Amino acid sequence: MEWLKSQITVETRGKGLYPFTDQVIEHIRKWGIQEGMCFLFIQHTSASLLISESYDRTARIDLEEFMERVAPESQSWHQHTLEGSDDSPSHMKAMLTDTDLTIPINNQKLSLGTWQGLYVFEHRKRGHNRQILIRCLKIK
Amino acid sequence: MEWLKSQITVETRGKGLYPFTDQVIEHIRKWGIQEGMCFLFIQHTSASLLISESYDRTARIDLEEFMERVAPESQSWHQHTLEGSDDSPSHMKAMLTDTDLTIPINNQKLSLGTWQGLYVFEHRKRGHNRQILIRCLKIK
C-alpha cells in the first residue's frame, strides 16, 4: 500500500457548481493507481463538495436555484451579517452538502456512476480560489 | 492490512428508504474482518445512502414525507423536466443526503449505534436496481 497526496485549486466566479472531475482523474492517472481509495477534503465553510448529475446543465441550474430557495439571503433572523447577506446562507448551504468525499478507484478509474460528476459548490457571490486536499490510498 | 471489495445491488420499488444493513454485515462476516473500516459508495445521482433510525417504521415515514415537502415535484421554476417531474427533485434529495458512508468495524462488527441502520434512499417513482460499491480495509 502506498499513500499519495496533493492539493487541487478550483477558481470560482461566484455562486454555482464548478466541475473538477478531470483534475482528480489526472492525479489518479499520474500516480498510476489501479486499485484504491480517493479522499477529497475542501478546506472551507462557505463552499462545499458535491457529487451530482453531470450530463444535463439544467439539472445543475435547478440544484443552484433550489439552494437559493432553501437558504435565501437577507432574512430578518440572520445575525451573522457583518461580511454580507450571502455569508450566513453560505454556511447553511455548505452544511447541507459535503466537506469530504470518499470514492473507490477500480481498474485504474475513479468509480463514478455513468452520470456522476465532482463539483465545488461556491456559495459566495464573489469568486474565490478554493483549496481541496486529495489523498489516495494505492492498493496496487 | 488487506483490501477487500465487492458490489451490493439493492432493488427498489419506487420512492422510499430500503434497508441493506444485513448485506453489509454478511460481507464483513464472510471476509472475516475483526478490525477495520468499511467504505460504501452509491453510483447514482437520483438515489442516495443514509444512516438513520432503524427501530420504528414511523421515523422513516416522517423522513420520506419531509423530503417530499423540502423538494416537491412540479415546481414552476424546475427546468430539468425532460425525464419527468420526479427527476430534478431526485437530484435535490440526493444532494441533501449521502453518496458515500465510512463506518468502523470493531470486534468483528459494523460499529453502528443501537438504533442505526443503513438505507438506500430511492428518490425516483419507478423502481431501480441500485449499485453500491463496498470496500473494506481489514486491519486484522
Next chain:
Amino acid sequence: MEWLKSQITVETRGKGLYPFTDQVIEHIRKWGIQEGMCFLFIQHTSASLLISESYDRTARIDLEEFMERVAPESQSWHQHTLEGSDDSPSHMKAMLTDTDLTIPINNQKLSLGTWQGLYVFEHRKRGHNRQILIRCLKIK
C-alpha cells in the same frame, strides 16, 4: 502504516452545536501522527457531526435557527411522536448533516481550513452523552 482507535464522548445540554476539535487534536498529538487520515463516526440518529465556521458565534446561532425552520417540531403530519415533538425533527436534522467525517492529517496537524471547526450537533431538547468513534490511519 499503523491503525489507531479510540472513542470520544461529548456531553451536550440540549439542542445546539458543541465544539470538539480539541479532543480530536489531542488524540493525533498523543498518537504522534505526522501524516495520515482521521475518521470520525457518531453512533446516533438524533445527533450528528458538522464541520463549520468556528470563529464567529453568530454563524452557529444562524445555523441552529436555520435547522429549526427547515425541520420544525409539532407538524400535523409527523407520525413518530411517541418520544416527544423533538424526536422526528431530530432524525431529519441528522439526515441533513453528517454521521461520518474523513479529514487528512498533514505535518502533524488535522488539515482543517482556517475557519473550520468540528462540532457535535445535538438535535434533542435534553442533554445526552454522545459517542464518537475515532480511527486514524497513521502513514508516518
